[in-house]
Amino acid sequence: MKARILFVCLGNICRSPMAEAVMRYQVVQANLGDQIEVDSAGTGDWHLGHPPHEGTRKLLDEHRIPHKGMKARLVTADDFDTFDYIVCMDTNNLRDVRKLLEIGEGGKEHAARKKLFTFMELLPSKGLKDVPDPYYDGNFSFVYELVDSGCKELLQRVKADLEQVR
Template sequence: MQSRYSVLFVCLGNICRSPTAHGVFQHLVSQQGLSGIVEVDSAGTAAFHVGAKPDHRSIKVASERGYDLKRLRARKVQSEDFHRYDYILAMDNENLRNLQEIMPDNPKARLQLFLEHSEQQRFSEVPDPYYGGARGFDLVLDLIEDASGGLLREIHQRLQQD
């Protein structure tokens, strides 16, 4: 019987997509009164930005929709994360492959693409907005909001079955 769930969102540098997912999903978890039941975190497959705040464009776009990312700091995913989290959700196929390469034997985590929880059918990966314009950050937030709703519904169902 499992009464707590933990989710780790992963992208490359942990400054755009995964902290956005972290902030959005944490907000939804809080709204649903599940803060003590669902743990949320984010990390990157590379150590480019360890300790850094999310990209200022991610912070701005998220803030415009009511999400606060300012307190988040980048970190690199660790092999222990596979035993700590129930879900490890990659933003794209490259990050999924990188995670598969470092995944230890007998992980607790369910490793998958985040957009497997999305209702939209156009995208299977969350595109990296880092080198693009503002529109890319809006698209990322749209996709993350959609997939976050699907993930939260799945966790609700699992909690009801426990």
């Protein structure tokens, strides 16, 4: 069995591709590339087909994390069936994904609880509800710190879930 993770932000050029690249790197470092797949998508269509933002690419390059070939895409309803974990970078993204998937407070909510959540739920001690969008404030370094820590937490969660399935 393979675990599939999708990170979602607004334009899919800053936060979610950073999380995708960092998570992929951590997965490879943990020798789990054959068990975990990672992707990212956005809720808005402004940057479709574009590579990650220059600020994201610069930070990834500084940390020697590959990002070549990444391009922005839209999240789709099919992603809910494809991915085991859909991790939204902020509460607005979570709202937009729920709307796309027609998930309200009832219905599919119980089944979706494990697979659809905000990134900062991985880091409750940080006291933040959302990963700030560096597109607006330019603070890519702070976002990288959050992403690196949160991906480590998510990797532990996914590894534990994979072990339960075996």
